[in-house]
Amino acid sequence: MKSVIRTAAGGPEVLQFVERPVPEPGPGEVRVRVHVSGVNPTDWRSRRRALPPGTAEQVPHQDGAGVIDAVGPGVEPSRAGQRVWIWEAAWERPWGTAQQYTLVPDAHAVELPGRAPFELGAALGIPALTAHRALTVRDGGPGHIAPGTLRERTVLVAGGAGAVGNAAIQLARWAGARVVTTVSGPAKAALARAAGAEKAVDYRAQDAAAEIRAFAPDGVDIVVEVAPGANAALDVAVAAPGAVVAYYSGGEDEHLRVPVLTTLPANLRWQGVFVYTVPPEAKRQAVADVAAAVRAGALRVGEEAGLPLHRFALEHAADAHAALEEGGLVGKVLLDIP
Template identity: 85%
Template sequence: MKSVIRTAAGGPEVLQLVERPVPEPGRGEVRVRVHVSGVNPTDWRSRRRPLPPGVTEQVPHQDGAGVIDAVGPGVEPTRVGERVWIWEAAWQRPWGTAQQYTLVPDRHAVALPDHAPFHLGAALGIPALTAHRALTVHDGGPGRIAPGTLRGATVLVAGGAGAVGNAAVQLARWAGAQVISTVSSPTKAALARAAGAHQVVDYRTQDAVTEIRALAPEGVDIVVEVAPGTNAALDVAVAAPGAVVAYYSGGEDERLTVPVLSSLPANLRWQGVFVYTVPAAAKQQAVTDVAAAVDAGALRVGEEAGLALHRFPLERTADAHAALERGVVGRVLIDVP
């Protein structure tokens, strides 16, 4: 089978296309014939770090979609032939989705409805699960996303044109929240609106605090934050009492300085979201809810859904990594032959 691997740390050039034997699933595993692989920022960041001790090669990418073609002991044989989307394929494992066949634990392959294309399935994974966690960590919240679970809440999504931002807008809207998104250009504003944001604020041309406070006089209840260091003052200024700022990203050298005296009266909570280490029960709830949203047609991809897709063939995986590192807006996908 064709497989992309790396044997060292470095730039996109360390990724190699090689031929490898088709693997056999072990106990509790399924083998997926991968149709589309999804690339995340954590994929290129981990590529720049040394391989774990004892690991000689790594197949990248956590997300993907395809068809189960074999199962290991302990897995229902009826799963063979099932269309699935994959999450966390390569987390603490050598098998990612940048290859024709991959192995994942049974529960990491989630049924994909017939109406959902493989490119949608490959675009879920890390962004959708991150967005779910950010929307469900507030005090007194339902801990799940479904129609009506966020009714009455106001959600601010920073960077609504990005992959996580897009998923957060769509999930929050599905759950009944009032959704505001901040963006940095008219093009990104159009994407955030296409995703379903009720209001969009361009922070480069508008006073973001004034605009958001006008839209949400009582403040916002949940902030899904992509740049906590840059936006801390803004988040404090627009937060409602008891609000949470759930941040999932930041530059390598970014520092978060919290204005203590401004945060205290509102009992403002700053919550980091690193999806790989989210508690198991919360992550399983996220998987369940995201699957339900897909089944209901509440999660979509493509320009019409506010998430541009950038597709590369497997042999150009290095180019896909380079594009994501440059900051291309949207979701980067690999079509696997």
């Protein structure tokens, strides 16, 4: 089978396009014929780190979509032939989705409805599960996302044109929240509105705090934050009492500085979100809720849904990594698997 691997840490050039044998699923595993592989920032960041001890090679990418073509012992045989989306394929495992066939634990291959395209399935995983966690860690809940669970709540999504931001907007709107987002220009504002944001604030051209407060005079209840260091002052200025700032990203040298005495009375919560180590029960709830949102048609991809798709062939995986790492693309990077 055709596969992309790395045997060392480094830039995109360490990715190799090779032929490998088709693997056989072990106990509790399914083998998926991958149609589309999703590329996330965590993929290029992990590529720059050393392989785990005892690992000779690694197939990158956590997310993907395809069809189960074989099951291992202990897996329901009827799963063979099922269309699925994959999450966390390569977390502490050698098998990612940047290849024609991959092995994942049974629970990591989630049924994808027939009307949902493979590119949607490949764009779920890390972005959607991260967004779900950010939307569900506020004190008092909700602990899950479904229609009505965020009714009467206001959500601020920082960077609404990104993959996590897009998923957060769509999930929050499905749950009944009012959503405002910050973006860095008119084109990104249009994408955020296409995703469902009711207000998009261009922080480079507008007074972001004043605009957000005009939309939410009592403050926002949940902040889905992509840049906590840069945006801490804004988040404090617009947060409602008891709000949570759930941050999932930031630069290597970024520091979060918060004025302690002026924020204590509001009981603000600052919550890190690292999807790989989210508690198991919360992870199971996130997977179930994202699957329900897909079945309901509440999650979409493409420019009309605020998430343009940038597609590369499998053999050009290095180009896909370079494009994502350089930061020039707005939307979702995908690999089409031959």
